[in-house]
Amino acid sequence: MQIKESAKVYDAIIVGSGAGGGMACNILANQGLKVALVEAGPFFDPKDPLTQTQLKWPWESPRRGAGSTRAFGDYDMSYGDWEVDGEPYTQKDDTNFMWWRSRMLGGRTNHWGRISLRFGPKDFKHKDVDGLGENWPISYEEIKPFYDKLDKKIGVFGTKEGIENEPDGFFLPPPKPRLHELYYAKGAKKLGIPVIPSRLSILTKKLNNDRGVCFYCSQCNRSCNAYADFSSGSCLIFPAQKSGQVDLYTNCMVRSVTTNDEGLATGVSYINKEDKKEYTLRGKTVILGASACSSARILLNSKSKQHPNGLGNSSDTVGRYLHDSTGAGRSAFIPALMDRKIYNEDGTGGMHLYTPWWGDNKKLDFPRGYHIEVWGGMGMPAYGFGWNTTEMNKYVGGAVGGYGDKLRDDVKRFFGAFIGMGGRGESIAKYENRCELDPNVVDQFGIPVLRFNYQWSDYERLQAKHMTETFDEITHAMGGIPMGDLPGKEQDYGLLAPGQIIHEVGTTRMGDDPKTSVTNKYSQLHDAKNVFVVDAGVFTSQADKNCTWTILALSMRTSEYIADQLKKQNI
CATH class of the missing domain: 3.30.410 (Cholesterol Oxidase; domain 2)
Structure with missing residues (x-):
């Protein structure tokens, strides 16, 4: 296969446009760095009349609310699902891990619940409390300034x-x-x-x-056509584009990180979904924010003489310690x-x-x-709104439901x-719970797929x-x-299946010891100093909170560190 190489050299190539990737794009572009943002799905703007889906009646859905066809994406605003055509994943033994993938600019941030909780002091050092898992190499006090800036930058309602x-x-x-x-x-x-x-x-x-x-x-x-809720595209990427420093590559599926003889990253290799050809981008740094499992997959597929087990995987830790809420x-x-x-x-x-x-x-x-x-x-009732009439009859002492006026009256009574x-x-991170490459299965682009091994x-x-x-x-x-x-x-x-809550974390976890972790406390690969991870893969442990606000805060911290290190020519 002939691979076409870009002549331009970017300061940073960011893979994935969700919470972590979007924040990295915003911070680095506004610092004056030249950024390439690579997204596996199409462009999406919730304000665009062609994609705008707010204020429509349930019956205007082209699928009549068929969430099994496009879960979390009724109407036309979500490109992704538990199953993505041409992009399978496999299970080992009796695993039933559910892997959600979003394929659109802004990723999962277009349809998440916007629950924006800070991790607390105990959450970063929980091993000190119960002896389980590992402590993070950072404390709440180290990340608090970035939570504070995040609150003011994005906006969150609540009370003290x-x-x-x-x-x-x-x-x-x-x-x-x-x-x-x-x-x-x-x-x-x-x-x-x-x-x-x-x-x-x-x-x-x-x-x-x-x-x-x-x-x-x-x-x-x-998503929101007024940009009133947080989505990565509307709140981070679109403002960053005003700087003129962002080149956007959509419908581009990243295969691997390319490296040189010293084992440092030189860019990324990707397949353009529109012409099915493979290209490379060149950059001084590579920042992975493709989601915990997707970033692990890219690293595992980035094999070379210097990184025979996959980039960043000298510890055999990439993909391990996978855990979900x-x-x-x-x-x-x-x-x-x-x-x-x-x-x-x-x-x-x-x-x-x-x-x-x-x-x-x-x-x-x-x-x-x-x-x-x-x-x-x-x-607003969704298409197919109703209830189990047999169940309801137990409680109200009479026939519930039916047809015509009787049905309408009952709906109003119980509405x-x-x-x-x-x-x-919070679950406990375990070494055995992992995603790894399946040696026998590839996707439609010829890229080895992930195989999951996970037990509660x-x-x-x-x-x-x-x-x-x-x-x-x-x-x-x-x-x-x-x-x-x-x-x-x-x-x-x-207990729901692992992965079903869509809070998977830990596959490229941070730590001080390169033998037991993938990145350092700045989300920088131990094995390649110009590669960073800004999604939830770097989490040492989960918490009893949703992970997005911490992804954003950590990405902000890492991105400011990258900008500083590039200016000092340390990477």
Whole structure:
């Protein structure tokens, strides 16, 4: 195959345009560096009339809400899924890892929940608390200045609460709770479970002239045509392009990082999806932000005489310590919320209240913790909206549903009378849980694919058990009725499959020891000083928080370090 090489030499080649890649692009371009941003999917702007999907009725979806065809991407705003045509992945033994990949400018940030939580002091040094896993090579105090700058740059609503391991930040005003959330708060507080305003990266007041303010259409999962919520494209990449320092390469699938005789990076090799030809870009530094597993795959495929086991993999650690957030959920019927007057209760595209971790692990049979997310209310019904009529008949003493006027009347009676709770918790990083190259399978571009080997432990199963039992206790405390049977041991207590929460981290973890880690505390490869990783792969451990805000803060820190090192000619 003839490979076409670019004549231009960039200061930085960034692979991936999600949270980490977008932040790196923004910081480096605004520092005056010449940047190439490479994205495997097409260009996407939620403000573009051709792609704009907000304020459309559910029946205007071309797939009528068929999430199995494009999960999280009803309408036309999400290019990606658990399965991507021509890009398979495989499983080892009885693994059931679910790998979500987004193929569009801005990546997953176009349709995430905008839950923007700082990791706390304990989260960076949790081995000191329970002896499990490893401590990060950095502390909360080292990353706090970047969290602070991030809050002011992107915007996050919330309130100062003074909770030890839930650090406060610089907050915009939070929206008022909706009625189902007030019921949840009443029930939780009866049990001594804390409830505080959510912390979401959605603008409730003006931040700058580039972005609008949330108008409560509750459709953030489709991205925002007012740029009021955080997406990497609208908030980081588009502003960076104004500098004139960014060359954007879309629909370009990176195969590997190219290296020289000294083992340093010289650029990247990629396949252009439009002409199916292979090209190379040249750069002084390469920054991987393709997502934890995709960046690991690129490194593992970057083999050379100097890096026979893959770039950065002299420790055989690339792909190892893969771990995802735990997840389990329950739903409930709240009789007191029946027969409500119907009004617009949309709010933001996410919860207005949530519960941070409150438990004492010394008194529990599992380590670490989880937070509780809440859903419900009278939001716009999706296509296929309804309920299990057999289940409902148990509780209301009569036939529910049917056809015509009877169906419409029942829908109105029960509309807004359901609530759901989901736990998102911390799992323990294990050496054995990994993604590796499958020696026998390639994708449509001829690139070896990933093979997953991942098993939950009893730590995670018992955490899920605590979640679901707690949700039912809260339901009873608010006068509700749990829907369905409580999952038992044979169902892993409702624990979702690894990867399903889409918080995978740890595949290129940072550490001080090159024998047990891939990058140093600046997310710089131990084995190649001009290669950096700015996605969640560098996480030494997860936390009971969503990982995006920490990806952004770490990427900001790493990008400022890269700019400084380039100017000093150290890399």
